[in-house]
Amino acid sequence: MVLLEIVSRWLHVGGAIVLVGGSVYVRFVLMPAAARLPDAEHAQLRESLRQSWAKVVGIGIGLLLLSGFFNYIRAMGQKPGGLYHGLIGTKMLLSFVVFFLASALTGRSAAFENLRRNSRTWLSVTITLAAIVIGLAGVVKVIGRGTPKANDVSHSPSAVSTAVADTASR
Numbered sequence: 001m002v003l004l005e006i007v008s009r010w011l012h013v014g015g016a017i018v019l020v021g022g023s024v025y026v027r028f029v030l031m032p033a034a035a036r037l038p039d040a041e042h043a044q045l046r047e048s049l050r051q052s053w054a055k056v057v058g059i060g061i062g063l064l065l066l067s068g069f070f071n072y073i074r075a076m077g078q079k080p081g082g083l084y085h086g087l088i089g090t091k092m093l094l095s096f097v098v099f100f101l102a103s104a105l106t107g108r109s110a111a112f113e114n115l116r117r118n119s120r121t122w123l124s125v126t127i128t129l130a131a132i133v134i135g136l137a138g139v140v141k142v143i144g145r146g147t148p149k150a151n152d153v154s155h156s157p158s159a160v161s162t163a164v165a166d167t168a169s170r
């Protein structure tokens with residue numbers, strides 16, 4: 001189970017790095033460079049990039065959802081308090097908005113053509129929301145499960161080394 005938890009966190013953080021990093025690259029490097037191309041070439045490049053990036057976005061969203069729900073179920077086992085639920089709930093809702101925008105921007109649905117026409121703005125909104133999601137993940141990690149009390153031995157360095165030694169001796 002420990003191995004599964006490590007793999008899940010690895011996929012979650014890895015998926016976030018690829019999706020958010022890729023979006024930053026598209027918005028701040030590719031788009032300004034492509035804008036200097038003649039219209040026909042620009043349109044051709046945009047369509048070819050959209051097709052490839054849509055696949056990465058689809059796989060990334062799938063991995064983030066799977067690993068995210070797994071992380072959540074595991075965290076529930078530790079019975080975290082109300083603050084944890086509030087922060088994680090907000091993180092999930094914002095993630096769904098990020099997923100929606102990323103899918104609409106890379107999709108072909110005519111309903112979201114307007115969004116794609118303003119892709120610079122909407123990609124910036126997507127990146128900003130994703131940055132907030134990452135910030136919330138940090139807050140959850142540091143204070144979300146409650147600050148350990150001074151007499152709470154489960155967080156002390158000696159308790160950690162005992163747990164590591166226990167795991168290693170199994």
Ligand code: HEM
Nearest residue numbers: 009016064065068069071072075092095098133137140141
């Ligand atoms: C834009 C999408 C997302 C991004 C960028 C993102 C990013 C992150 C990051 C960086 C972490 C910290 C990982 C760690 O410390 O090991 C994390 C943790 C977590 N994420 Fe996400 N995530 C996203 C979507 C989701 C979704 C959709 C869910 C739930 C379905 C979810 C649930 C969780 C949970 C439960 C944790 C563990 C929090 C803890 O107890 O420490 N995430 N996320």
